[in-house]
Amino acid sequence: MHHPFTPVAAVPVDPRRARVHEEGWQSWSPSGAYALDARPHRPANATWATVCYRPGVTVPAGVFQGEGLLALDPGDGSPVRLWAAPDPVREVPSIRLVVRDGTAEIGADGPVKEFTGTDIQAVLAEWASGLGVPAPRPAPTVWCSWYEYFTEVTEDDVHENLRAMDTLDLPVDVVQIDDGYQKALGDWLTLSGRFRSRRGIAEAIRARGRRAGIWTAPFLVDPGSELAAGHPDWLVRTADGGFAHAGHNWGHDLYVLDTTHPEAAAYLTEVFRTLRTEGYDYFKADFLYAGALDGVRHAPVDPLTAYRDGIALIRAAIGPESYLLGCGAPVLPSIGLFDAMRVSPDTAPHRAPEAGDFSQPGQDAAEFTGAARQWQHGRFWTNDPDCLMARPAVETRERWAAHVEATGGLMASSDRLLSLDPWGVDTTRRLLSGGE
Secondary structure, eight states, rough: OOOOOOEEEEEEEOOTTTEEEEOSSSSTOOEEETTSSSOOOOOSSSSHHHHOOOTTOOTTTTOOEEEEEEEESSSSSSOEEEEEEETTTTTTOOEEEEEEETTEEEEESSSOOOEEEEEHHHHHHHHHHHHHOOOOOOOEEEESHHHGGGGGGOOHHHHHHHOOOOOHHHOEEEEEEEETTTETTTEEEOOOOOSOOOOHHHHHHTTTEEEEEEEOTTTTTTTSSSHHHOOOOOBBBBTTBBBOOOOOTTEOOOOBOOOTTTTHHHHHHHHHHHHOOOOOEEEEOOGGGGGGGOOOOOSSSHHHHHHHHHHHHHHHHOTTSSSEHHHHHHHHGGGGTTTTEESSOOOSSSSSGGGGTSSSSSSHHHHHHHHHGGBBBBTTTTEEEOOOSTTTSTHHHHHHHHHHHHHOOEEOOOGGGGGGOHHHHHHHHHHHHHHH
16 A cells, blocks of 8 residues: 655755665665765566565656665765654655755655764664664574575585584584475475485484574465465465465465465464474574565455564464574564564675666675665664675675675575685684684
């Protein structure tokens, strides 16, 4: 439901020195500060607009827009101004800025409050601190299978890296299995042919004194899954009775699990309780934007309520002591729900994102948005800047490692550890040791 934009403020600016910070909708949405003559990052195609930006929202050319937050440094020595949602977990207005004749005109399609400060990051940090979110607990160090094996990871790959952690003396707390262990999105408890036993691999990890972690995309459903075939009533619908689309990835369209349906909620609870019982206590929940998509649900609740209730179901199932990392998640509606949060698009072994779209995997995109969201770290959650990749095949690996280290956030290695050269081993060990 999008409302018309109403004027909020008019601020004189120095067009040469002013900067505007746009806050993106979710983890992967570009966020950062721009000069007034810059072209802000926008989606290169319709699929990415759904999967990585605020769905259903297009920004006119020549307009800056933040989702729930927009900050302006007028550049003339006057205070930085921030416009922010008064109740950001429940309502996230779009806030626009357009410059006419040396004046920035700000408008919003919902209520906003104005704050002032000395610089953009400082006013954002002050606003975040004022929300009173409890400080996050210390983050574990992690090894993650994704950036080496992607969806082709096997149980044997995990065993190899588990042995290598001991051989190379790497201080890894959590060994996290990423996408690829499951048969299909939605069929989380059915293994792909590359894994023999989820419980068995968790036991092997724990036998070596480490914690077992696992990835899910809890709100996504593959149309070819057993879940979609057997329980179409568990899926979010469109107004005309079709299935709501969560975009296109993994080479096919994606549906959305309706966690307001009691049976779907019970299924999701069973999935996470089972994983917890099998020995997993670190959970990476990904592609979470899907839980906040518009659509017709079993219960007549708004999408942000459905989203927060869905995350609450997961937290209840895994227990308060388990560690919960969000990714691809609507940022402001997630405040208070997670231990750690991915604050940028994916990194990659390469720098430049595909089609120049800064929501797509690439070190340039991950650094741009990750640095611009540094103000969230320690105030909403532990920031996850995405994984360290230190193997020789990674482009500009030194620069990427320096970015990850500078964030002070979640430290996770994602290499085949035996492929690391001496620099890679030393850098991985140092970052996982807290930079000592």
